[in-house]
Amino acid sequence: MAAKAAWRAVTGTWTGRAGVAALCLHQYDTHYRYERFNRNIRTVGAAVATLVDYKWTLSRHPEMLDELHERVAKRWYDVCCRNAGLYIKLGQQIATMNHVLPAPYLTYFSTLNDSAPAVGFDVVERIVCSELGVASLGEHFTEFAVEPIASASIAQVHKATLPDGTHVAVKVQKPEIEVQLPWDLACFRLLLFSFEKIFALPMYWSCDPVCEVLVQETDFRVEARNAELAAEDFQSNPGIYIPKVYNNRTTKRVMCMEFIDALSIADLGGLRAQGFNIAQVAALMVSAFSHQIFVSGFVHADPHPGNILVRRRPGGGGAPRGG
Numbered sequence: 001m002a003a004k005a006a007w008r009a010v011t012g013t014w015t016g017r018a019g020v021a022a023l024c025l026h027q028y029d030t031h032y033r034y035e036r037f038n039r040n041i042r043t044v045g046a047a048v049a050t051l052v053d054y055k056w057t058l059s060r061h062p063e064m065l066d067e068l069h070e071r072v073a074k075r076w077y078d079v080c081c082r083n084a085g086l087y088i089k090l091g092q093q094i095a096t097m098n099h100v101l102p103a104p105y106l107t108y109f110s111t112l113n114d115s116a117p118a119v120g121f122d123v124v125e126r127i128v129c130s131e132l133g134v135a136s137l138g139e140h141f142t143e144f145a146v147e148p149i150a151s152a153s154i155a156q157v158h159k160a161t162l163p164d165g166t167h168v169a170v171k172v173q174k175p176e177i178e179v180q181l182p183w184d185l186a187c188f189r190l191l192l193f194s195f196e197k198i199f200a201l202p203m204y205w206s207c208d209p210v211c212e213v214l215v216q217e218t219d220f221r222v223e224a225r226n227a228e229l230a231a232e233d234f235q236s237n238p239g240i241y242i243p244k245v246y247n248n249r250t251t252k253r254v255m256c257m258e259f260i261d262a263l264s265i266a267d268l269g270g271l272r273a274q275g276f277n278i279a280q281v282a283a284l285m286v287s288a289f290s291h292q293i294f295v296s297g298f299v300h301a302d303p304h305p306g307n308i309l310v311r312r313r314p315g316g317g318g319a320p321r322g323g
């Protein structure tokens with residue numbers, strides 16, 4: 001009786017009904033739609049707070065400019081970390097704008113980590129089977145590791161084995177990305193448009209290219225094609241190797257590539273322990289990127305340590321090989 005009375009009291013007014021509806025929407029969005037609505041609420045809230053800081057607080061306390069830069073940068077850094085997914089990629093874009101943004105933004109966003117918790121293997125199996133159009137993983141792989149070898153904001157990577165014994169790395173897009181993408185991009189466009197109008201800063205021009213890059217990054221067929229183009233570009237350079245892409249096992253949300261056992265280029269201790277000449281490795285990378293920038297024009301635009309590995313040249317050659 002007490003519960004029924006409390007329920008009638010809550011739902012007896014329009015305010016109470018609105019509160020119940022908002023709570024139900026929040027729970028549905030959180031548990032079934034990967035927080036696509038809640039993420040935007042957090043983003044809009046941060047935008048409003050930023051507007052208050054730079055338009056109201058700064059006009060009354062101009063001496064607080066440095067403090068406000070620090071506060072706003074920390075706020076947006078926290079939003080990117082909390083929302084994760086594509087917000088990590090957006091934050092990494094912000095970190096490259098050292099010619100436009102104040103120093104605190106670069107301090108925070110340059111440390112933005114692209115690692116993220118992995119989704120369960122049952123989810124991975126469902127996505128791979130759905131994308132490849134098979135009933136079970138065994139139709140394409142004789143082995144498929146349950147635990148991922150890496151997990152980032154957009155995808156995670158599992159080691160697997162093909163029927164012919166070839167070891168491969170299978171990159172699987174996380175399920176929330178497909179749901180969150182259109183909402184995140186719509187919110188991003190709205191924020192840039194609003195900030196341009198409010199602060200009289202030319203920002204909206206960057207919207208289309210940034211959105212285009214993010215959409216391409218969620219289509220692994222684009223990445224697979226780029227890998228093939230890079231392999232063609234370096235086919236005459238024995239010091240650079242691009243892992244083979246298996247197109248018959250690659251889709252928009254799944255990419256299968258040759259597995260390479262190598263060290264990250266940032267693992268200087270490991271490289272020295274295995275007898276690599278660091279100066280020689282660095283010279284090889286400078287030569288490779290110089291070729292891309294000044295000769296071919298097809299440039300690897302995401303050269304973080306996880307994307308550049310070093311190993312001995314197969315066949316017993318002593319020189320390092322990057323990839």
